[in-house]
Amino acid sequence: DTGVSQNPRHKITKRGQNVTFRCDPISEHNRLYWYRQTLGQGPEFLTYFQNEAQLEKSRLLSDRFSAERPKGSFSTLEIQRTEQGDSAMYLCASSYGTGAGGSYEQYFGPGTRLTVT
Amino acid sequence: GQQVMQIPQYQHVQEGEDFTTYCNSSTTLSNIQWYKQRPGGHPVFLIQLVKSGEVKKQKRLTFQFGEAKKNSSLHITATQTTDVGTYFCAGPRRPNNNDMRFGAGTRLTVKP
Numbered sequence A: 001d002t003g004v005s006q007n008p009r010h011k012i013t014k015r016g017q018n019v020t021f022r023c024d025p026i027s028e029h030n031r032l033y034w035y036r037q038t039l040g041q042g043p044e045f046l047t048y049f050q051n052e053a054q055l056e057k058s059r060l061l062s063d064r065f066s067a068e069r070p071k072g073s074f075s076t077l078e079i080q081r082t083e084q085g086d087s088a089m090y091l092c093a094s095s096y097g098t099g100a101g102g103s104y105e106q107y108f109g110p111g112t113r114l115t116v117t
Numbered sequence B: 001g002q003q004v005m006q007i008p009q010y011q012h013v014q015e016g017e018d019f020t021t022y023c024n025s026s027t028t029l030s031n032i033q034w035y036k037q038r039p040g041g042h043p044v045f046l047i048q049l050v051k052s053g054e055v056k057k058q059k060r061l062t063f064q065f066g067e068a069k070k071n072s073s074l075h076i077t078a079t080q081t082t083d084v085g086t087y088f089c090a091g092p093r094r095p096n097n098n099d100m101r102f103g104a105g106t107r108l109t110v111k112p
Helices: none
Strands: A005-007 A010-013 A019-024 A031-037 A044-050 A053-057 A065-068 A075-079 A088-095 A112-116 B004-007 B010-014 B019-025 B032-037 B044-049 B055-058 B061-065 B071-076 B085-092 B100-102 B106-111
Touching: A005 A088, A010 A019, A019 A088, A019 A112, A031 A075, A044 A065, A044 B100, A075 A088, B004 B085, B010 B019, B019 B085, B019 B106, B032 B071, B044 B055, B044 B061, B071 B085
Parallel strands: A010 A112, B010 B106
Antiparallel strands: A005 A019, A019 A075, A031 A044, A031 A088, A044 A053, A065 A075, A088 A112, B004 B019, B019 B071, B032 B044, B032 B085, B055 B061, B061 B071, B085 B100, B085 B106
């Protein structure tokens, strides 16, 4: 399977704990995105990488959230001191694009469903 | 800030009927993308529209981008049960950038 993969698929954690999710994009894709989706809503943009550089970050991404893409391949999203409001589906997507700008077709992974109790 | 609104929120049709969902942006968009998300699945890219007044067709699906590049529509002719899912439009928050703002989606159900 050469699509976008995410691990774990489900995570249940207690409030206050830290969690980390991993995304493996399509191998030739240089762009990687993180979104959050809650029931009945569209995906909300969190952050975007081009290669290893984090180029954009939403105001939704509080200082408890951090994302990395150390070698321009896989990415991790960490949430520290989780809150019940963090419960959502966290989606990763990747695309290939030339230049610094431009909107391109995004391929989404299956997501990681986070439940904070 | 930029808002992307979709109507209707839900649509239930009889198989064979047509379906249309509308997307409106509070600002002019450099492009607009459409995605489909099946129940329990993840969004899947359908199409990107770039030019003012552009119309693109994919089999029974017709996509339009408004002249002012602030609205778009997706029309499905003769729906089938395989069309079930939520259809999202998305536009960049700033021209030609990657911060895509998704609408809340239109959830389509089809009765066989």
